[in-house]
Amino acid sequence: MVIVQINYRRPDMPKAEWNARYTDDTAKPFLSVDGLQWKIWLDDEAELRSGGIYCFEDRAKAQAYVDGPIVARMKANTALGELQIRIFDVRARQSEITHAPVPGLAKRMAAE
DSSP, X not given: OEEEEEEEEOOOOOHHHHHHTOOHHHHGGGGGSTTEEEEEEEEETTTTEEEEEEEESSHHXXXXXXXXXXXXXXXXXXXXXXXXXXXXXXXXXXXXXXXOOOTTHHHHHHHO
């Protein structure tokens, strides 16, 4: 399993205007991202920062996402600043001990 972490400084705008951008339809395209098991959406109004934590089944699919059209649009969006994109391997054993909500983790650990 692999985690992609994306953070950025968002535009300074009223909370209602920012929140209006995030509808159910905003989330639906992520349902068809190859290898994506889940995404957590992040927002910090006080610091004007947003982002996401993405769990992928493997590094190749995580890298394909980072190199793909969704992230390319983020990179091209001049309203987003300080874009940071990182890919991490999951430390399976420690994550299992701390009850990480990672699909298939317990089964994977039993096989090792």
